[in-house]
Amino acid sequence: MSTPFAPAPFPLARPRRLRAQPWIRSLVAETTLTPADLVWPLIVHDGEEDAQPVPSMPGVDRLSPRAAAKAAVRARDLGIPAVALFPNIAKTAKDAVGTGATDPDGLVPECIRAIKDAAPEVGVITDVALDCYTDHGHDGVLEDRRIVNDATLERLAEQAFIHAHAGADVVAPSDMMDGRVQAIREALEANGFQDTLILSYAAKYASAFYGPYRDAVGSARALSGDKKTYQMDFANSDEALREVAMDIAEGADLVMVKPGLLYLDIVRRVSETFRVPTLAYQVSGEYAMMKAAVANGWLDEDRAILESLTAFKRAGCAGVLTYFAPRAAELLG
Numbered sequence: 001m002s003t004p005f006a007p008a009p010f011p012l013a014r015p016r017r018l019r020a021q022p023w024i025r026s027l028v029a030e031t032t033l034t035p036a037d038l039v040w041p042l043i044v045h046d047g048e049e050d051a052q053p054v055p056s057m058p059g060v061d062r063l064s065p066r067a068a069a070k071a072a073v074r075a076r077d078l079g080i081p082a083v084a085l086f087p088n089i090a091k092t093a094k095d096a097v098g099t100g101a102t103d104p105d106g107l108v109p110e111c112i113r114a115i116k117d118a119a120p121e122v123g124v125i126t127d128v129a130l131d132c133y134t135d136h137g138h139d140g141v142l143e144d145r146r147i148v149n150d151a152t153l154e155r156l157a158e159q160a161f162i163h164a165h166a167g168a169d170v171v172a173p174s175d176m177m178d179g180r181v182q183a184i185r186e187a188l189e190a191n192g193f194q195d196t197l198i199l200s201y202a203a204k205y206a207s208a209f210y211g212p213y214r215d216a217v218g219s220a221r222a223l224s225g226d227k228k229t230y231q232m233d234f235a236n237s238d239e240a241l242r243e244v245a246m247d248i249a250e251g252a253d254l255v256m257v258k259p260g261l262l263y264l265d266i267v268r269r270v271s272e273t274f275r276v277p278t279l280a281y282q283v284s285g286e287y288a289m290m291k292a293a294v295a296n297g298w299l300d301e302d303r304a305i306l307e308s309l310t311a312f313k314r315a316g317c318a319g320v321l322t323y324f325a326p327r328a329a330e331l332l333g
């Protein structure tokens, strides 16, 4: 990516010539953003309403399975290749081990089936983690105030199998337990789901920017303590390469860096080092931050959306999970 020679001096070189008109800017653009680069995260719930607004994420609703199916049809019509499901589970259905995560008739399997009925050509990505189902809000099994790694793996493998069985195209472990990609890959192989993709949240950082999402899925108030014993320290970058290397070796097809904009240096290192499809997640806090500035008249929403998403592509992303997906696709369509 480095320039192999020094540019000619002024006035022979006048870089502004390449920026003078829209046609030339478009001809020489190094990065393109299309709806095909986007994944639309959908928050789903088993509440009464088809669409229940999330206060900290203006423009995002918790959707019923029926409404999620409609959203998938909209995704298809907009050229968005895939949706990613995140469940808001009723508080009364949560427990210490996240029993609901492995219910074959649970909310997520129901949504997968509804989406596959309505828009079978849209890829369905599911979140493999226990945090939406546990009464303590952690991604793993909690024993003596510790998140127990290996006992969690069995739960995650079963959860992934249930999603694949319901029709998920991609299972995406976001829990950051060690060894979970291998456990999930083995469970899929053993059960005839060798073609199910694994998108590993390989470099997921313990971040303040997940706040609004935890409101959206209802795990904010549940969460006791923080997730620093399993999600990564934001001071680290080499560690992300080790995490990604392990997950590829364990059978991940795609890897994710999360959050997004603050971590594009990690995206760049991961995509250049491994050359595997690398996605990033423009998370709820990034979305909320931009929406709040827009609401105050401080940012132009459409321009900010396209600039931020193009930055992910420029850094090396194959695709971006973003709550702005439908608006971005409309703008690009």
Ligand SMILES: NCC(=O)CCC(=O)O
Pocket: 086, 127, 129, 174, 209, 210, 211, 212, 213, 214, 282, 283, 284, 285
């Ligand atoms: N496992 C999914 C998330 O943690 C989503 C984060 C966000 O949008 O803030």
Ligand SMILES: [Mg+2]
Pocket: 176, 177, 178, 179, 202, 243, 246, 247
């Ligand atoms: Mg790992």
